[in-house]
Amino acid sequence: MTEGIPLHYFLIISTLMFFIGIYGFLTRKNLITMLMSTELILNSVNINFVAFNRYLFPDKFQGHFFSLIIIAVAAAEAAVAIAIIINIYRRFKSIDVQKVDEMKY
Amino acid sequence: MPDYSYTLLILLVPFALFILIGLFGHKFKPIVSGIVGTSGLGLGFILSLLTAWNYFFSHGHGEGYKAIIAYNQTWLRFTDALQVKLGILLDPISVMMLVVITTVSFMVHIYSIGYMKDERGYHRFFSFLSLFSFSMLGLVVATNIFQMYIFWELVGVSSFLLIGFYYQKPSAVAASKKAFIVTRFADLGFLIGILILSYTTKTLDFLTLTDPNGPAITHAGGATFMGMSVITWSLIFVFVGGAGKSAMFPLHIWLPDAMEGPTPVSALIHAATMVVAGVYLVARLFPIYAMAGTPALEVVAYVGAFTSLFAAVIACTQLDIKRVLAYSTMSQIGYMMLALGVSGYGGHEGLGFMASMFHLFTHAMFKALLFLGAGAVIHAVHSNYMNEMGGLRKYLPITHITFLIACLTIAGIYPLSGFFSKDEILAAAWEHNKIIFFSAYFVAGLTAFYMFRLYYNIFWGKETHYHHTPHEAPKVMTIPLMFLAVASVFTGFIPFHHLVTSDGMPFDSHIELGVAIPSVLIALVGIGIATIMYRKETLMPGKMAKSLKHLYQWSFHKFYIDEVYLFVTKKIIFRYISVPVAWFDRHVVDGTMNGIAWVITYTSNLIKGAQSGQLQKHAFVFVTGAVLLVVIFIYLW
Numbered sequence: 001m002t003e004g005i006p007l008h009y010f011l012i013i014s015t016l017m018f019f020i021g022i023y024g025f026l027t028r029k030n031l032i033t034m035l036m037s038t039e040l041i042l043n044s045v046n047i048n049f050v051a052f053n054r055y056l057f058p059d060k061f062q063g064h065f066f067s068l069i070i071i072a073v074a075a076a077e078a079a080v081a082i083a084i085i086i087n088i089y090r091r092f093k094s095i096d097v098q099k100v101d102e103m104k105y
Numbered sequence: 106m107p108d109y110s111y112t113l114l115i116l117l118v119p120f121a122l123f124i125l126i127g128l129f130g131h132k133f134k135p136i137v138s139g140i141v142g143t144s145g146l147g148l149g150f151i152l153s154l155l156t157a158w159n160y161f162f163s164h165g166h167g168e169g170y171k172a173i174i175a176y177n178q179t180w181l182r183f184t185d186a187l188q189v190k191l192g193i194l195l196d197p198i199s200v201m202m203l204v205v206i207t208t209v210s211f212m213v214h215i216y217s218i219g220y221m222k223d224e225r226g227y228h229r230f231f232s233f234l235s236l237f238s239f240s241m242l243g244l245v246v247a248t249n250i251f252q253m254y255i256f257w258e259l260v261g262v263s264s265f266l267l268i269g270f271y272y273q274k275p276s277a278v279a280a281s282k283k284a285f286i287v288t289r290f291a292d293l294g295f296l297i298g299i300l301i302l303s304y305t306t307k308t309l310d311f312l313t314l315t316d317p318n319g320p321a322i323t324h325a326g327g328a329t330f331m332g333m334s335v336i337t338w339s340l341i342f343v344f345v346g347g348a349g350k351s352a353m354f355p356l357h358i359w360l361p362d363a364m365e366g367p368t369p370v371s372a373l374i375h376a377a378t379m380v381v382a383g384v385y386l387v388a389r390l391f392p393i394y395a396m397a398g399t400p401a402l403e404v405v406a407y408v409g410a411f412t413s414l415f416a417a418v419i420a421c422t423q424l425d426i427k428r429v430l431a432y433s434t435m436s437q438i439g440y441m442m443l444a445l446g447v448s449g450y451g452g453h454e455g456l457g458f459m460a461s462m463f464h465l466f467t468h469a470m471f472k473a474l475l476f477l478g479a480g481a482v483i484h485a486v487h488s489n490y491m492n493e494m495g496g497l498r499k500y501l502p503i504t505h506i507t508f509l510i511a512c513l514t515i516a517g518i519y520p521l522s523g524f525f526s527k528d529e530i531l532a533a534a535w536e537h538n539k540i541i542f543f544s545a546y547f548v549a550g551l552t553a554f555y556m557f558r559l560y561y562n563i564f565w566g567k568e569t570h571y572h573h574t575p576h577e578a579p580k581v582m583t584i585p586l587m588f589l590a591v592a593s594v595f596t597g598f599i600p601f602h603h604l605v606t607s608d609g610m611p612f613d614s615h616i617e618l619g620v621a622i623p624s625v626l627i628a629l630v631g632i633g634i635a636t637i638m639y640r641k642e643t644l645m646p647g648k649m650a651k652s653l654k655h656l657y658q659w660s661f662h663k664f665y666i667d668e669v670y671l672f673v674t675k676k677i678i679f680r681y682i683s684v685p686v687a688w689f690d691r692h693v694v695d696g697t698m699n700g701i702a703w704v705i706t707y708t709s710n711l712i713k714g715a716q717s718g719q720l721q722k723h724a725f726v727f728v729t730g731a732v733l734l735v736v737i738f739i740y741l742w
């Protein structure tokens with residue numbers, strides 16, 4: 001199915017996704033959007049794993065399993081993050097990350 | 106060796122009473138602590154008399170009186186060679202002191218039951234009195250110089266506590282601090298003396314130190330410093346401690362102020378017992394003074410003679426009756442010191458030593474009597490000033506008679522006890538040093554004069570109209586007065602030259618008429634002048650004061666010694682030493698610390714913005730760092 005698509009296509013896609021995620025994480029003020037950005041970062045890693053597995057070791061499955069583990073961890077992480085965000089909302093009546101600066105000096 | 110272990114009780118009973126009354130006294134009626142304290146001291150009094158009887162008369166003493174170690178216990182063990190022991194040493198002077206202390210302390214306890222009635226802190230007073238009795242007894246029976254130093258400080262503390270008994274009165278607080286600081290300052294000298302002495306002789310033990318064949322005396326010719334042997338220097342330093350405790354010039358300034366304490370305390374501590382601790386100290390080390398440190402003994406003699414003259418002159422002009430007695434005490438202690446100073450060791454040469462101890466004994470009795478009598482007078486008229494008194498003989502007959510006996514005793518009229526002891530002192534001075542003799546002789550006249558000035562001003566003189574009629578003190582106060590009056594009359598007949606001598610051997614002594622007759626005569630002259638001037642209210646004292654204006658002023662202001670001390674401390678020590686030191690501390694020492702703190706605060710203010718709490722800023726730094734690391738690892742490594 002992927003015959004004819006060279007590896008660096010996948011790598012370019014995943015790199016773009018990674019830096020879009022970083023950019024989103026650093027610039028978005030909304031905590032939910034930041035959570036989405038982290039998902040983008042994680043997924044770019046997943047693409048890398050799967051692509052390298054397919055092109056370098058076609059008869060092995062380690063890359064796939066890593067991707068599955070990352071998806072599971074990401075789901076758990078999303079649950080925790082949303083719980084944190086709900087608590088932040090209850091306390092600050094906002095989910096603006098810049099208002100959450102209790103931990104400063 | 107006869108068993109003297111019961112002497113331990115004489116010490117332990119007052120100590121137990123101090124703890125008991127101090128901790129539980131407030132739970133009972135005040136009178137309970139008074140009676141318990143008094144009966145404890147009564148027991149000590151009986152035991153001391155028993156000890157004296159056994160020591161002096163009961164057990165054989167063919168070759169003179171030997172020192173006995175009744176009890177000795179290692180208390181602090183540094184090395185095998187250096188150990189501090191606590192124990193009981195019985196020799197003629199310590200047994201005599203036991204009797205003096207317990208007698209006076211017992212009488213003062215009885216007296217205080219009446220005198221301190223209705224005072225706040227009744228049980229506190231009695232617990233401190235017990236503490237004092239314990240410390241003083243421990244001091245006199247010390248077996249080594251270090252134990253003596255421990256108890257020496259303890260009597261200083263109890264004196265401090267009792268002078269400041271009325272702690273609401275600022276003057277009492279100031280007086281107690283002054284007494285403590287001045288004597289502490291002197292004790293520094295004592296400590297240095299102890300250290301030098303024990304370093305040169307390698308022992309702390311009194312028996313070894315005072316042994317005529319011991320290391321202290323045989324090695325005295327060793328090292329010298331500024332022309333005098335090291336032993337002599339150490340003895341001079343030890344004497345500084347003794348001078349502080351015994352209020353010798355120029356460390357006497359605390360004693361008159363110490364009269365702020367309750368009168369029984371003045372009688373016990375500042376007349377009869379603690380202030381003679383300095384005399385006792387010199388007497389305790391006397392063999393070394395006499396055989397290895399003659400220059401130190403001369404210092405003792407001249408300081409004693411000067412103080413006795415100096416204090417007698419001041420006593421002539423003071424108006425506060427307790428201060429007159431305080432200066433009189435200083436003068437009499439000066440007598441004891443000069444007697445020690447002119448004495449030699451052994452046999453008839455040791456006349457001065459014997460006379461000094463004799464005078465210590467009789468002085469304790471009659472001076473305690475004088476103070477207790479003054480207390481009864483103050484109790485009756487509620488004033489310390491003799492110009493607010495007069496004509497009291499009708500109101501206070503018992504106090505009047507006992508006070509008169511005490512005045513005659515201190516003046517040295519035959520056959521009262523003061524005559525005998527003073528006569529021995531004058532005889533000893535005559536044999537050794539004519540200058541000191543004439544000074545002491547003059548002081549004898551002055552003593553008679555100022556004591557009778559006091560007596561006439563209180564009991565005769567002008568008729569004063571009192572707000573309410575003065576009344577005689579209760580029996581519990583007059584009985585000690587009568588007991589001490591009897592003691593003052595008869596203790597002169599105790600044959601001290603057989604009992605308390607420098608080497609323990611009895612020697613023959615008799616009244617030297619050539620000294621005795623002039624000394625009684627000058628006392629009579631002093632009494633006569635006082636009678637003319639003060640028996641009736643006359644203009645003579647005022648005229649005398651005018652004609653001797655400068656002398657009178659100087660004497661009235663105590664020769665401005667207090668002012669000199671204030672000048673030296675405030676204007677010189679405080680200004681030129683304390684102020685720069687304080688400046689150095691505040692600006693340099695504190696400044697360094699403050700500087701370090703300031704640098705740290707400043708730096709942290711500069712960099713604390715990094716901890717902004719902004720999640721995205723942190724993340725940005727993290728990412729930048731990661732990118733940088735990547736760049737470094739890939740391209741620059």
